[in-house]
Amino acid sequence: MSIRAENLVWKVGSKTIVNDVSLIAKPGEMLGLLGPNGSGKTSLLRLLAGLKRPLSGQVTLDGQSMDRIRRRSIAQRVAFIEQHATTNANLKVVDVVKLGRFPHRSMFSGWTSDDDSAVNNALDRTELTAKRNDTWQSLSGGEKQRAHLARALAQSPKELILDEPTNHLDVHHQISLLRLVSELAVTSIIALHDLNHAAMFCDRLLVMQAGKIVASGAPEDVLTSALLRDVFSVEAHVSPSPYHAKPHIHFVR
Numbered sequence: 001m002s003i004r005a006e007n008l009v010w011k012v013g014s015k016t017i018v019n020d021v022s023l024i025a026k027p028g029e030m031l032g033l034l035g036p037n038g039s040g041k042t043s044l045l046r047l048l049a050g051l052k053r054p055l056s057g058q059v060t061l062d063g064q065s066m067d068r069i070r071r072r073s074i075a076q077r078v079a080f081i082e083q084h085a086t087t088n089a090n091l092k093v094v095d096v097v098k099l100g101r102f103p104h105r106s107m108f109s110g111w112t113s114d115d116d117s118a119v120n121n122a123l124d125r126t127e128l129t130a131k132r133n134d135t136w137q138s139l140s141g142g143e144k145q146r147a148h149l150a151r152a153l154a155q156s157p158k159e160l161i162l163d164e165p166t167n168h169l170d171v172h173h174q175i176s177l178l179r180l181v182s183e184l185a186v187t188s189i190i191a192l193h194d195l196n197h198a199a200m201f202c203d204r205l206l207v208m209q210a211g212k213i214v215a216s217g218a219p220e221d222v223l224t225s226a227l228l229r230d231v232f233s234v235e236a237h238v239s240p241s242p243y244h245a246k247p248h249i250h251f252v253r
């Protein structure tokens with residue numbers, strides 16, 4: 001396995017936010033994390049990225065407890081795109097993307113052609129090459145989100161964790177980001193609110209409710225009318241799409 005969580009518990013005061021969560025993300029798969037607002041998705045992703053420590057339970061990377069792995073080694077392999085990521089406003093886009101190379105460089109090594117090609121490739125894949133010299137401040141919300149993805153790609157991660165990465169994007173960029181992530185040879189764990197997009201692109205889905213995982217499996221097994229009613233309080237019909245064969249959800253007005 002790539003990332004594994006074993007019985008993670010995280011609390012704030014007496015409130016349990018992540019409640020005994022276990023999961024496995026297999027190498028190369030795209031794992032979708034679904035759940036209503038406040039169900040604990042961001043908290044779980046921060047535990048998986050090593051940004052928070054669980055009260056109990058553990059996260060392992062290729063079988064090794066994250067607690068025992070140096071921060072720099074974690075940064076060399078795990079990239080995290082946060083929901084409300086901020087960046088120093090005085091930087092150019094290309095400089096923000098270059099930050100992704102930081103964990104791979106030692107104090108004495110100079111900037112290499114490998115670093116350059118990782119940055120150029122990341123800008124290209126996120127359709128930001130034309131904006132490389134623009135200032136961060138001048139970007140739209142969606143362009144900033146794509147630049148954060150570019151920085152994460154430049155990091156050449158083995159695991160990519162994304163917290164609602166499409167929430168500011170127009171539909172073209174939503175689809176292209178999800179297609180790009182699904183085609184990358186990395187393990188990805190991605191929190192999404194758009195259930196049809198999750199069904200189209202993710203290999204497997206996990207559904208959270210009140211801090212617990214209440215369903216997991218292939219999109220066609222997880223996304224049922226009953227689950228949508230119980231967890232999301234919506235009435236919907238689910239059927240295989242005639243276009244891509246994945247489940248498609250028709251919400252009932």
Ligand SMILES: Nc1ncnc2c1ncn2[C@@H]1O[C@H](COP(=O)(O)OP(=O)(O)OP(=O)(O)O)[C@@H](O)[C@H]1O
Binds near residue numbers: 036038039040043044
């Ligand atoms: N540092 C904190 N202090 C207090 N409460 C917190 C903290 N972090 C998270 N919570 C609470 O934990 C719950 C889960 O929050 P979280 O952000 O993980 O949910 P989410 O599923 O990502 O929500 P959304 O879909 O709205 O982004 C919420 O009720 C939130 O208020």
